Amino acid sequence: MSSPGVKLLARLTLHVFSKPIALGFGVHYLSRRVGLDIPVWMTVLFAAASLPLYVTYRVLRKNARQRREAETMGARIAPAIRTKWLGNLDWMRKMVHLRVHGYPGIMIKRFSELGCSLMHIYIGDGLTEVLDELGPIINMRVLWMDSIFTTCPEHLKIILSTDFNNYVKGMKGFIHPNRVDSYRSQGERFQYGFSSVLGTGVFNSDGEMWKFHRAMTRPFFSRDKISHFDTFDSHAEDVIAIMKERTRGGYSVDFQDLIGRFTMDSATEFLFGTCVNSLKANIPYGHNVAFPPSAVIAEREYIGAIWPLWEIFRDKSAAPMKIVSAFLDPIISAAIERRRAVEGMSTTTNVNSEKKPDTVQAETLLDELLNSTSDPKILKDETLNILLAGRDTTMHVMTMVIYFLSIYPEVCARLREEVLTHVGPTRRPTYDDIKDMKYLRAVINESMRLYPSVPFNVKECIQATTWPSPNPNEKPIYIPAGSKTPFSTFLMHRRPDLWGPDAEEFSPDRFLDERLKKYLLNNPFQFLPFNAGPRICLGQQFAYNEMSFMLIRLLQSFSSFSIDEAAFAPAARPPAEWKDFAPARKGIDKFRPKMHLTMYTTDGMWIKVKEAEATNVGLEAES
Numbered sequence: 001m002s003s004p005g006v007k008l009l010a011r012l013t014l015h016v017f018s019k020p021i022a023l024g025f026g027v028h029y030l031s032r033r034v035g036l037d038i039p040v041w042m043t044v045l046f047a048a049a050s051l052p053l054y055v056t057y058r059v060l061r062k063n064a065r066q067r068r069e070a071e072t073m074g075a076r077i078a079p080a081i082r083t084k085w086l087g088n089l090d091w092m093r094k095m096v097h098l099r100v101h102g103y104p105g106i107m108i109k110r111f112s113e114l115g116c117s118l119m120h121i122y123i124g125d126g127l128t129e130v131l132d133e134l135g136p137i138i139n140m141r142v143l144w145m146d147s148i149f150t151t152c153p154e155h156l157k158i159i160l161s162t163d164f165n166n167y168v169k170g171m172k173g174f175i176h177p178n179r180v181d182s183y184r185s186q187g188e189r190f191q192y193g194f195s196s197v198l199g200t201g202v203f204n205s206d207g208e209m210w211k212f213h214r215a216m217t218r219p220f221f222s223r224d225k226i227s228h229f230d231t232f233d234s235h236a237e238d239v240i241a242i243m244k245e246r247t248r249g250g251y252s253v254d255f256q257d258l259i260g261r262f263t264m265d266s267a268t269e270f271l272f273g274t275c276v277n278s279l280k281a282n283i284p285y286g287h288n289v290a291f292p293p294s295a296v297i298a299e300r301e302y303i304g305a306i307w308p309l310w311e312i313f314r315d316k317s318a319a320p321m322k323i324v325s326a327f328l329d330p331i332i333s334a335a336i337e338r339r340r341a342v343e344g345m346s347t348t349t350n351v352n353s354e355k356k357p358d359t360v361q362a363e364t365l366l367d368e369l370l371n372s373t374s375d376p377k378i379l380k381d382e383t384l385n386i387l388l389a390g391r392d393t394t395m396h397v398m399t400m401v402i403y404f405l406s407i408y409p410e411v412c413a414r415l416r417e418e419v420l421t422h423v424g425p426t427r428r429p430t431y432d433d434i435k436d437m438k439y440l441r442a443v444i445n446e447s448m449r450l451y452p453s454v455p456f457n458v459k460e461c462i463q464a465t466t467w468p469s470p471n472p473n474e475k476p477i478y479i480p481a482g483s484k485t486p487f488s489t490f491l492m493h494r495r496p497d498l499w500g501p502d503a504e505e506f507s508p509d510r511f512l513d514e515r516l517k518k519y520l521l522n523n524p525f526q527f528l529p530f531n532a533g534p535r536i537c538l539g540q541q542f543a544y545n546e547m548s549f550m551l552i553r554l555l556q557s558f559s560s561f562s563i564d565e566a567a568f569a570p571a572a573r574p575p576a577e578w579k580d581f582a583p584a585r586k587g588i589d590k591f592r593p594k595m596h597l598t599m600y601t602t603d604g605m606w607i608k609v610k611e612a613e614a615t616n617v618g619l620e621a622e623s
Contacts, residue, residue, distance in 0.1 A: 008308035020047040059144050070478035075466045078477050079134040087143040146483035151492040153526040155467050161533035167459040168206040199381030220368040226542040227431035235265045236553040238279040252564035254604035260395040267390035272331050273364040332379050339370045392598040393453035399605045400447040406561040419555045434548040442508035448529035453598045455490030489528050498526045504584050558609040572603030
């Protein structure tokens with residue numbers, strides 16, 4: 001089986017070089033017909049020289065067409081980044097590097113700095129000041145492909161809700177006649193780059209396939225299913241026991257690793273009825289954590305159209321997917337066989353009846369999916385999509401909550417008081433308990449505001465359209481057909497004009513006091529930790545319940561948390577020069593954030609805990 005790189009080179013050879021090759025043969029043939037003796041080397045040189053001329057012609061024609069179309073629509077072209085290298089390739093190079101070594105959205109001073117040293121940068125570095133210079137909407141236009149980036153809630157409302165059908169993950173079969181990259185639509189490349197992992201699951205599909213996956217999954221996320229806390233409780237006990245053991249031994253614990261195991265065990269039991277028991281495996285000590293190689297498909301999206309050239313010799317996702325398949329395939333095959341056996345028994349019982357066998361009562365999400373299909377690939381794609389979402393996103397938010405409770409002890413004390421008042425020191429929380437705990441929800445929301453699990457996302461525009469200009473005195477922004485429309489909740493969640501002058505501060509009360517009405521209620525699309533519109537996260541309430549339950553259990557068992565900075569590997573500690581950015585979060589936070597599909601912290605989150613003493617507070621709540 002050929003690698004992605006070999007496939008891309010074959011397509012490029014066919015698409016890009018076919019015209020100059022044909023031109024060369026044509027010139028050679030005509031010269032022979034008219035009796036001209038043109039040397040072969042001259043013919044080859046002429047054909048080669050025609051390629052950049054042809055590309056230039058296509059780009060200029062595309063630009064002219066877009067200007068005419070924008071003028072017809074009464075709109076203006078989006079401000080575009082212009083760098084030193086042809087096709088803004090230096091911008092792509094920098095953004096790929098920043099994805100690995102940077103911080104989400106801090107600044108560069110000038111475009112000329114794109115080639116500077118990149119040793120102490122932050123995920124997404126380079127965007128903030130570019131947005132300050134050009135406005136909150138910019139066209140990054142790498143390799144002349146339109147990529148219109150926005151942090152405006154008005155635009156996200158259009159993309160995710162009001163004009164939902166015009167924005168897709170990928171437009172298979174859509175080939176624009178006037179596009180340099182017409183061999184494959186940009187969104188189709190998104191699906192192609194992610195398909196080796198996500199397949200045709202709900203996060204990587206559009207149209208009828210997306211509706212099918214959504215309809216299959218929705219019934220299992222009913223209140224009745226997501227308010228059963230037995231699964232959470234058994235795994236929470238394991239987490240707390242491990243934390244107590246480490247504390248009594250005088251060691252810190254990597255909470256990111258630990259809560260990742262909790263969410264993995266909970267998710268696999270919820271999805272498949274089979275737990276991987278990752279909490280039973282060895283727990284790492286300081287400087288001994290390796291984050292799994294789950295950045296492959298995110299790297300592809302950052303590189304863009306030419307990502308297969310980084311995978312000439314092998315598909316980088318193949319090895320990790322073998323491990324995933326070794327776990328999932330037997331579970332799915334066994335579930336299919338069990339369902340067939342049940343349906344066979346039901347058919348035999350009703351052999352003389354015209355009544356169709358009843359739908360099997362679903363105990364797990366896989367059981368629910370089997371009510372709609374027995375296709376192993378569809379089942380695998382969908383369960384893996386939900387598994388990735390259920391583990392990584394919740395792990396990150398929980399890690400951030402505990403981090404903030406560690407550096408803001410007054411928030412931790414107030415939250416613990418709410419826990420003891422509503423639930424007590426030992427009782428298991430119920431759905432109604434969680435629903436009534438307003439400060440708990442505010443702490444979770446504020447953590448997701450500052451560090452959303454998915455800081456960047458992308459769609460593709462099908463038909464040319466316009467977006468309202470951030471400046472009401474200017475014409476609307478023209479969005480060409482087929483353009484990528486990336487957006488960042490991370491940057492939007494920190495905009496002072498949307499959240500107030502204290503936007504970079506951790507303040508859970510902003511979701512409870514007058515700031516809630518002033519900033520958020522009038523513009524709900526400025527806070528999107530779970531996406532919005534028809535594709536809003538089906539597991540939103542499940543995630544809130546899981547996080548709330550675990551936090552309550554932790555605060556019943558521990559009275560305080562603190563960061564163990566010495567346990568972080570030296571390379572994972574923020575560089576000293578980051579302190580110059582205070583009071584922004586880059587200057588005050590004690591970890592290095594990174595991202596693949598979701599955010600995480602470099603080398604984990606090492607904390608120490610103090611066990612809670614016996615208390616009488618909240619005993620009334622237990623009676």
